[in-house]
Amino acid sequence: xxxxxxxxxxxxxxxxxxxxxxxxxxxxxxxxxxxxxxxxxxxxxxxxxxxxxxxxxxxxxxxxxxxxxxxxxxxxxxxxxxxxxxxxxxxxxxxxxxxxxxxxxxxxxxxxxxxxxxxxxxxxxxxxxxxxxxxxxxxxxxxxxxxxxxxxxxxxxxxxxxxxxxxxxxxxxxxxxxxxxxxxxxxxxxxxxxxxxxxxxxxxxxxxxxxxxxxxxxxxxxxxxxxxxxxxxxxxxxxxxxxxxxxxxxxxxxxxxxxxxxxxxxxxxxxxxxxxxxxxxxxxxxxxxxxxxxxxxxxxxxxxxxxxxxxxxxxxxxxxxxxxxxxxxxxxxxxxxxxxxxxxxxxxxxxxxxxxxxxxxxxxxx
Amino acid sequence: xxxxxxxxxxxxxxxxxxxxxxxxxxxxxxxxxxxxxxxxxxxxxxxxxxxxxxxxxxxxxxxxxxxxxxxxxxxxxxxxxxxxxxxxxxxxxxxxxxxxxxxxxxxxxxxxxxxxxxxxxxxxxxxxxxxxxxxxxxxxxxxxxxxxxxxxxxxxxxxxxxxxxxxxxxxxxxxxxxxxxxxxxxxxxxxxxxxxxxxxxxxxxxxxxxxxxxxxxxxxxxxxxxxxxxxxxxxxxxxxxxxxxxxxxxxxxxxxxxxxxxxxxxxxxxxxxxxxxxxxxxxxxxxxxxxxxxxxxxxxxxxxxxxxxxxxxxxxxxxxxxxxxxxxxxxxxxxxxxxxxxxxxxxxxxxxxxxxxxxxxxxxxx
Numbered sequence: 001x002x003x004x005x006x007x008x009x010x011x012x013x014x015x016x017x018x019x020x021x022x023x024x025x026x027x028x029x030x031x032x033x034x035x036x037x038x039x040x041x042x043x044x045x046x047x048x049x050x051x052x053x054x055x056x057x058x059x060x061x062x063x064x065x066x067x068x069x070x071x072x073x074x075x076x077x078x079x080x081x082x083x084x085x086x087x088x089x090x091x092x093x094x095x096x097x098x099x100x101x102x103x104x105x106x107x108x109x110x111x112x113x114x115x116x117x118x119x120x121x122x123x124x125x126x127x128x129x130x131x132x133x134x135x136x137x138x139x140x141x142x143x144x145x146x147x148x149x150x151x152x153x154x155x156x157x158x159x160x161x162x163x164x165x166x167x168x169x170x171x172x173x174x175x176x177x178x179x180x181x182x183x184x185x186x187x188x189x190x191x192x193x194x195x196x197x198x199x200x201x202x203x204x205x206x207x208x209x210x211x212x213x214x215x216x217x218x219x220x221x222x223x224x225x226x227x228x229x230x231x232x233x234x235x236x237x238x239x240x241x242x243x244x245x246x247x248x249x250x251x252x253x254x255x256x257x258x259x260x261x262x263x264x265x266x267x268x269x270x271x272x273x274x275x276x277x278x279x280x281x282x283x284x285x286x287x288x289x290x291x292x293x294x295x296x297x298x299x300x301x302x303x304x305x306x307x308x309x310x311x312x313x314x315x316x317x318x319x320x321x322x323x324x325x326x327x328x329x330x331x332x333x334x335x336x337x338x339x340x341x342x343x344x345x346x347x348x349x350x351x352x353x354x355x356x357x358x359x360x361x362x363x364x365x366x
Numbered sequence: 367x368x369x370x371x372x373x374x375x376x377x378x379x380x381x382x383x384x385x386x387x388x389x390x391x392x393x394x395x396x397x398x399x400x401x402x403x404x405x406x407x408x409x410x411x412x413x414x415x416x417x418x419x420x421x422x423x424x425x426x427x428x429x430x431x432x433x434x435x436x437x438x439x440x441x442x443x444x445x446x447x448x449x450x451x452x453x454x455x456x457x458x459x460x461x462x463x464x465x466x467x468x469x470x471x472x473x474x475x476x477x478x479x480x481x482x483x484x485x486x487x488x489x490x491x492x493x494x495x496x497x498x499x500x501x502x503x504x505x506x507x508x509x510x511x512x513x514x515x516x517x518x519x520x521x522x523x524x525x526x527x528x529x530x531x532x533x534x535x536x537x538x539x540x541x542x543x544x545x546x547x548x549x550x551x552x553x554x555x556x557x558x559x560x561x562x563x564x565x566x567x568x569x570x571x572x573x574x575x576x577x578x579x580x581x582x583x584x585x586x587x588x589x590x591x592x593x594x595x596x597x598x599x600x601x602x603x604x605x606x607x608x609x610x611x612x613x614x615x616x617x618x619x620x621x622x623x624x625x626x627x628x629x630x631x632x633x634x635x636x637x638x639x640x641x642x643x644x645x646x647x648x649x650x651x652x653x654x655x656x657x658x659x660x661x662x663x664x665x666x667x668x669x670x671x672x673x674x675x676x677x678x679x680x681x682x683x684x685x686x687x688x689x690x691x692x693x694x695x696x697x698x699x700x701x702x703x704x705x706x707x708x709x710x711x712x713x714x715x716x717x718x719x720x721x722x723x724x725x726x727x728x729x730x731x732x
Contacts, residue, residue: 018664048660056642062661302413308671
């Protein structure tokens with residue numbers, strides 16, 4: 001239960017880094033069943049700026065989204081924009097990727113900015129690490145994240161906004177467990193597992209999730225950040241995760257890939273040129289209800305923007321519907337069967353984009 | 367009255383060259399009040415090909431548009447793709463701008479393709495000329511267009527499809543009048559004025575339109591091709607024009623320009639950064655009903671595709687609404703006052719894109 005409605009879990013949250021889920025309007029997202037969107041504090045602080053969003057009446061009104069919103073704190077940009085970030089124990093100084101200006105982020109300023117932006121859920125300011133960092137770096141980052149989490153809790157004032165903590169711990173299960181235990185002791189309204197989808201091998205995900213999730217309280221939302229491949233969502237739900245966000249559905253959509261119950265497909269494949277059936281027969285997203293696969297194929301061949309839009313919407317609908325189905329299966333105590341059935345049909349692929357935040361200012365590669 | 371409904375005039379037809387009005391879905395166009403869309407036979411013949419459209423059940427079904435459709439014949443590509451076109455008295459051979467393959471267009475093949483595509487209105491295959499061509503070239507093109515118009519009429523079979531002729535005549539009013547008179551004598555169900563918006567000075571438009579329109583029958587639709595600036599539409603309606611098409615609203619929208627009752631505006635202007643009012647207060651398009659000018663400004667600054675979508679839709683809504691208002695004024699015999707009032711407020715700009723067909727395969731410049 002958040003300020004803008006009740007959110008049933010498991011839930012997938014489409015990402016609107018810059019106050020827009022790329023190519024889509026809020027009405028389409030609501031009709032696709034999305035209930036929570038994610039936006040990014042770092043990006044919004046730089047552009048359009050917190051003051052404008054506050055004057056507009058908060059982020060909900062600025063982007064015209066009546067559902068729930070969650071803002072990531074900007075901590076992930078320590079990794080994703082590492083070359084532009086200078087880190088110390090008190091916080092981070094970013095050099096803007098837009099105009100080179102300096103921006104100071106601390107736990108206190110990150111919370112203050114998120115209170116002005118006004119999402120239903122604010123995230124603590126944390127420090128993830130990249131894949132390839134040493135265990136010492138990972139432990140230092142986990143320590144710093146724990147200290148920052150306490151400062152975020154103390155700084156937070158806004159009663160109509162929840163604040164979630166984020167645990168780290170790098171790529172060692174024992175460190176993951178310790179970081180999660182420390183976070184659990186702080187009493188956040190929800191707890192997130194951060195620092196995943198940063199380039200680590202896919203087979204690490206399960207053990208790291210188990211170590212983190214098992215140490216977080218079951219009676220509060222457990223949120224796995226930056227994970228969005230269908231098979232990973234199903235797997236993580238089985239391990240106790242409730243919430244997810246990822247740019248994957250929209251990023252894949254803009255690059256011509258779409259989710260199908262049998263696995264991910266590429267619309268530019270020549271076999272779709274003459275395929276007059278929908279992308280996924282029976283799917284009730286507007287792309288599938290309105291257009292043929294051949295039409296969407298034509299849009300991509302002709303480099304038409306509408307193609308990016310239709311596949312983005314289809315992919316979000318696919319994940320949202322997958323979560324609805326998972327929820328129903330959990331309600332019927334048949335989640336294991338549901339998961340096994342889904343995974344037996346869904347052919348997984350490698351090399352997928354799993355990072356959490358879109359590179360700013362880039363046009364689709366089409 | 368066409369196969370897919372009754373079309374009241376004056377009417378502006380949004381352009382969907384490649385079977386999509388760029389960035390928009392049919393439902394948005396219908397809700398904006400669009401009743402007729404235009405597609406391009408040349409582009410559709412090359413990609414996705416007439417055979418696929420025929421197998422899909424025709425262009426209406428392929429692009430999921432339930433309103434009326436008009437297909438341009440491909441004649442305009444003799445000008446817009448001049449470097450790829452080899453012309454003779456029987457027709458034109460195009461070298462595909464996509465893959466270099468050869469495509470033969472004659473009056474008969476252009477009509478045959480349009481019958482397969484299945485628009486409500488097919489256009490005769492004509493030969494426009496570029497601005498800068500000699501009067502002799504213009505006269506030769508007009509003669510050829512007249513001969514081709516007759517061949518198109520003879521070739522046309524499909525009873526549920528109308529066919530419109532196109533007059534030419536270059537940039538000389540006397541030649542324009544003669545071409546229109548010849549066309550009028552052929553008895554097409556509607557008549558179009560072609561070969562405008564090819565780079566000629568804007569002050570030529572009025573005299574050339576007068577010469578053409580005055581020689582075309584008043585009891586059938588008179589269609590001015592490729593004109594879409596608001597002030598030009600109002601001016602042309604005053605001269606007797608009923609139908610218009612132009613890429614202007616969508617092309618401008620993708621480049622950040624939008625129509626306002628006081629003239630064209632550029633969303634990237636710094637004064638819109640903090641403007642929390644809609645683009646046009648009172649406008650009932652989804653962009654204006656849902657979002658602030660500051661939000662659309664932010665989308666363009668952040669290079670977000672949603673910005674292109676919102677301005678494209680706003681600009682189409684603006685022209686469609688302008689036509690509805692003009693129709694009402696005509697019904698009340700107050701069109702001159704309406705036109706004078708509109709033009710007194712609308713500040714015209716120079717250097718606008720007025721060409722009819724989008725360059726293929728280009729991503730927006732954003």
